Amino acid sequence: MRSNRLAVTGLMAALGIGLAAQGGVENQDAPGVAPPGETPTSIARFLAGQKAFAELTVKGKVKRDIKMADQTYAMAEGPSRVVLLKLPDYQKPYALTIKSFQYKHAFSFTYGIFVPTIVALDGDFAVTRTVPETALQWKSMSMMKGARLEARLPFAEPQKGERFVLLYTRGNRVGRPAPKPDIGTTPGSSNQLNSETTADGNIEAETGPIPNN
Secondary structure, three states: OHHHHHHHHHHHHHHHHHHHHHHHHHHOOOOOOOOOOEOHHHHHHHHHHOOOOEEOOOOEEEEEEEOOOOOOEOEOOOOEOEEEEEOOOOOOOEEEEEEEEOEOOOOOOOEEEOOEEEEEEEOOOOEEEEEOHHHOEEEOOOOOOOOEEEEEEEEOHHHOOEEEEEEEEOHHHOOOEOOOOOOOOOOOOHHHHHEEEOOOEEEEEEEEOOOOO
C-alpha cells in the first residue's frame, strides 16, 4: 500500500509540474502585459496615413502649437506629443530650420520650452538621421522673435529621398531644467537660464536656401 501511495504521489507531482509549466506559458499572454513602445517610424507612418502633418513648400514657413490636449505616444524615452512635417519634393538644395520657442504660462513664474529631438525619415518611414536635443542652440530674444532653441537641417542630393521630419521630446525629462545657453556666444535674456522642459510648446519650421555661412 505504501508503495502505491508513493506512486500516486509521484504521479500527482509530475502532473503538478506539468500544469505549472503550462500555466507559465499561458501567463506570457495574460492581460496587463504592456505593449511595445511607439517609435518614430510607427508614429510617422500612422500620422501620414491620417494626413495629420504640416506640409512644407520649397520656401515657406509653418507654425504648430503643441497642446496638452494633443495625443501622447508611449516612446522609449517617455511619453511625448509630436509634430510631423512633410518635406517638399526635392528640386535643389535647401535648408529646414526648426525653432522651438520659450514661453510662459499665465500665473507661472517659470519659463518653459518644448525641447525637440528631430528625426528625418524616408518614403518608407525608415529613420535616415536624427538631430538630438543636445545639438539645438539657443537664440536670443529679439524685437521680432522670442528666445528659442534652433536647429538647421541641410537637404542636398544625398538627402533627396527624405520625405518626413518628426519632432518629439524626451518625456522622461519633462519638468527638468532645459539645456543651458552658451553665455559666451549667446547673450540675451537670463530667462533662458531658468527654463524647464515642457510637454507642450510652440514650433516653427522654415524652409529656404542653404546659408553660405
